[in-house]
Amino acid sequence: MKSELLKPTVKKYHVALVFLMVFLSLLSNRISGQTLYVDAQKGKNNATGAINDPILTLDEAIAKTNSFTSSDPVTLKLGPGLYTLTHKLVIKSNSANKNQAYTIEAATMPDDKAWQPTAMPVIVSLSGNNSTYEFSHCEGMLIAKNNVTIKGLKFMGNPNTQVHYYYPIRREDKSFDGLNVSQCFFIGEANSAPIQSAFWTTGSGIHVDHCIFHNSKIAFVLGRNFKDFSLTHSIIDGAYNTAIWYGFDGTIPKFIFKNNIVTNCYYVMVYPVEKGQPDFTFSDSYFINNKNYVGNYPKAQDRFFAEPNKHIKEVNIKRTGKISFVAVADDGITKDNLNLTAKSAGKSTAAGIFIKQ
Numbered sequence: 001m002k003s004e005l006l007k008p009t010v011k012k013y014h015v016a017l018v019f020l021m022v023f024l025s026l027l028s029n030r031i032s033g034q035t036l037y038v039d040a041q042k043g044k045n046n047a048t049g050a051i052n053d054p055i056l057t058l059d060e061a062i063a064k065t066n067s068f069t070s071s072d073p074v075t076l077k078l079g080p081g082l083y084t085l086t087h088k089l090v091i092k093s094n095s096a097n098k099n100q101a102y103t104i105e106a107a108t109m110p111d112d113k114a115w116q117p118t119a120m121p122v123i124v125s126l127s128g129n130n131s132t133y134e135f136s137h138c139e140g141m142l143i144a145k146n147n148v149t150i151k152g153l154k155f156m157g158n159p160n161t162q163v164h165y166y167y168p169i170r171r172e173d174k175s176f177d178g179l180n181v182s183q184c185f186f187i188g189e190a191n192s193a194p195i196q197s198a199f200w201t202t203g204s205g206i207h208v209d210h211c212i213f214h215n216s217k218i219a220f221v222l223g224r225n226f227k228d229f230s231l232t233h234s235i236i237d238g239a240y241n242t243a244i245w246y247g248f249d250g251t252i253p254k255f256i257f258k259n260n261i262v263t264n265c266y267y268v269m270v271y272p273v274e275k276g277q278p279d280f281t282f283s284d285s286y287f288i289n290n291k292n293y294v295g296n297y298p299k300a301q302d303r304f305f306a307e308p309n310k311h312i313k314e315v316n317i318k319r320t321g322k323i324s325f326v327a328v329a330d331d332g333i334t335k336d337n338l339n340l341t342a343k344s345a346g347k348s349t350a351a352g353i354f355i356k357q
Helices: 002-032 058-066
Strands: 035-038 074-078 081-085 089-092 102-106 121-125 138-144 148-151 154-156 166-171 177-182 185-187 197-201 204-209 212-214 218-222 227-232 235-237 242-246 255-258 261-263 269-272 281-288 294-297 305-307 313-318
Touching: 035 058, 058 074, 058 081, 058 089, 121 138, 121 166, 166 177, 197 204
Parallel strands: 035 074, 074 102, 081 121, 089 138, 102 148, 121 154, 138 166, 148 177, 154 185, 166 197, 177 204, 185 212, 197 218, 204 227, 212 235, 218 242, 227 255, 235 261, 242 269, 255 281, 261 281, 269 294, 281 313
Antiparallel strands: 294 305
């Protein structure tokens, strides 16, 4: 008798469970509908972008996101492999929401247990000059919207001999806000695949952490109307022009610089002489084996001039000790290649691509 009485309840429970599963499935599809998977090795043209049906190229993935009509956050998850850019990639807003969050990130991040250097997506531009703004140059990714995040990628230089000035990340419009870059490599080679500057950006909200800039001519060109800039826990090594070149409009902007390593650079920072030396604060960082500290740039002469520090404030800045990096061994690139060795000066800054030390 009890069994008979329980049957309607069990049936109702079963129906409710089915409806719940269908609802969760629909919700999951809605959430993942703004996430596309891209895989340079296993992807296909005209794929859906689902985790089991990844897109082959960044070009196609970005084109798909540009057609999205929802205002939900957009995420591109990149599998390991080589992503070649044959023209400038434009990250822009859709018609629904100009402030929607847009993220391009590695599917496996450096702090994940499964991460190895072979898991890192590699971005290489083969494009010729694709912009004439101010002068002829090549841009890798043009950020043309607010709230963009880039995480866990390796940007290499441009080997196209027609290109003299290559900028992997460019933001031209000074009205944009929100550009976050974390746990990325920027690796140039002056004689074969140079990077003129890893960043050439304007506008506000530029936040960079746990990145490594190796042999880029300049790490940052911070242009018009830049403000709310921060650089933390990063390594700039071998900038053979300057680590940071900046200009500003009007008042001196907010500038956060801490827990960084700047070494083997020609200048640490250069500024436009017409604006006067700023009173930025550098803190908890190591400046070792750099040719010059501060330089000014008179535009009419188009060259840098070294000068003594007049206004820059320093808090716990170290200039002694030996900076040493993990190097390629006989068996190839190591997991922590180009990061500080265990005995290197500056280890206490926790600078490098690993957030979890």
